[in-house]
Amino acid sequence: MQTIAAIVITKNEEGNIGGCLESLRWVDELIVVDAESTDRTVGVARSYTSEVFVRPWPGYGPQKNFAMDQATTDWILIVDADERVPQELREEIRRVLTPSSASASRIDLREEGMNRSLSSAPNAYCLPRRNFYYGRWIRHANQYPDLQLRLLRRNTGRYNDLPVHEHLEVPGPVGVLSTALHHHTSTAVVSHELKIERYSTLAAYERCSAGRSDALWHHMIFNPCWTFLKLYVLRQGFRDGLPGFLMCAFSGAHVLLKYAKLWEQRHCGGRKAPSPGL
Numbered sequence: 001m002q003t004i005a006a007i008v009i010t011k012n013e014e015g016n017i018g019g020c021l022e023s024l025r026w027v028d029e030l031i032v033v034d035a036e037s038t039d040r041t042v043g044v045a046r047s048y049t050s051e052v053f054v055r056p057w058p059g060y061g062p063q064k065n066f067a068m069d070q071a072t073t074d075w076i077l078i079v080d081a082d083e084r085v086p087q088e089l090r091e092e093i094r095r096v097l098t099p100s101s102a103s104a105s106r107i108d109l110r111e112e113g114m115n116r117s118l119s120s121a122p123n124a125y126c127l128p129r130r131n132f133y134y135g136r137w138i139r140h141a142n143q144y145p146d147l148q149l150r151l152l153r154r155n156t157g158r159y160n161d162l163p164v165h166e167h168l169e170v171p172g173p174v175g176v177l178s179t180a181l182h183h184h185t186s187t188a189v190v191s192h193e194l195k196i197e198r199y200s201t202l203a204a205y206e207r208c209s210a211g212r213s214d215a216l217w218h219h220m221i222f223n224p225c226w227t228f229l230k231l232y233v234l235r236q237g238f239r240d241g242l243p244g245f246l247m248c249a250f251s252g253a254h255v256l257l258k259y260a261k262l263w264e265q266r267h268c269g270g271r272k273a274p275s276p277g278l
Contacts, residue, residue, distance in 0.1 A: 002097045005029035005071035005154075006079055009063045013081035014039040016184070021048040023084040027077065033067040061159035061166040071154055078150045078168070082184050089127070089179040093151065096125065096177065122175035124152035124168075130180045134187065134243040141237030141248055148181065149174065163209070164202035192250050200257035208262060215262035223259065228252035 006027040010017055011034065021044075024030055030049040034042050035057035045052045051070065057063065068076055075097060079085065085093075128145035130137050138144070149168045157170035186192035231237045232248040240247070 001094055002074035002099070003028040004075040004077055004093070004097060005031055005073040006077045006085075007031045007033070007064070007067035007071065008045075008079050008081055009033045009035070009060075009067055010037060010041050010045065010081050011035040011057065012037045012039050013041045014044060016081040017041050018044050018048075019084060019184075020079060020081050021045065023086070023090075024048075024077075024079065026090055028073050029071055031067055031070050033063055033070075035063065059161055059163060059166075061161045064159045064166070068154070068158075073154060076152055076154050078152075079181070080183070083129075084182040084184065086179070086182055089177070089181060092177050092179045096175070121173065123156045123172040124149055124170040125175045125177050127151065127177050128180040129183050131183045131185050132187075133185060133192070133247045136240065136243040138237070138240045138244055138247055140239050141231040141235045141244060141251075143247070145180070146183075147176065150181070151177070163206045164199060165206075186247075186250075189246070192246070196250050196254040196257060200254050201261060203254075203258045204261040204265070207258070208265060215259045215266065219259045220256055220263070224252040224256040227255045 004027050006024040006029070008017070008020060008024075008031070010032060013020075014037075017032075021030065021032070025048070030051060032045040032049060032052045034045065034052065034054045036054060042052060042054060053066075053070065055063075055066070058066075064078065068078075077085075077093070126147040127150050129148050131143045131146060132138070149170065152168065152170050156172070157168050159166050159168050186195060228248050228251065231251055232245065237244040237248040
């Protein structure tokens with residue numbers, strides 16, 4: 001089998017990092033890049049690997065690119081601190097990285113905006129992802145399969161520098177695995193609240209930096225309501241019980257906060273964009 005490194009970027013992930021790294025013990029290299037955490041994240045990470053780097057936060061894309069630059073293996077697997085690699089996914093990754101094995105299934109990803117084509121020799125693989133909210137896998141509301149481009153040949157791809165929704169750009173063909181990565185995104189209301197606070201700030205910063213700082217009253221009324229109705233009713237989030245309702249409601253709140261922060265910057269605090277810090 002070809003060698004593989006797993007990379008994880010962190011900032012104050014004391015409660016998550018142990019479970020994440022435990023699920024990655026099987027890789028050949030385990031690399032953690034920490035953005036100067038103030039909790040025990042670095043100490044926990046060093047109990048799993050000696051390759052722990054602490055550096056200031058430059059943004060999601062640059063931090064992940066730095067982490068990939070530290071790898072010396074054939075392949076790189078990119079995992080977030082609140083994600084876990086189950087045994088079934090580990091076995092599938094090992095299987096597709098064994099040169100003599102049958103290749104994974106492939107799809108044309110142009111409909112995903114990634115402009116990929118079918119091929120028998122992928123440079124990267126997408127992984128489906130199961131998103132867990134409040135301990136429950138959310139199967140509807142556009143939450144599955146939630147394909148993530150996370151496994152790639154070393155030196156074949158880089159992240160762009162968008163403040164939020166950064167994505168990995170890989171030339172050439174991309175395959176798709178069948179086993180899902182597990183994402184424990186929000187285990188409590190307070191963590192969900194903190195997450196949408198951070199990401200709404202980043203989304204407002206991105207929009208403002210692109211010169212799209214318009215935030216009118218109808219954006220703050222209709223856009224959040226449409227987001228909730230689309231996910232909860234049209235995309236059947238109601239089928240996932242109360243966790244599904246909360247996920248859809250917080251998605252609407254994220255949209256409201258994004259436009260509210262844009263409005264605040266324009267009318268109350270000048271033209272300065274919201275801070276994009278982690």
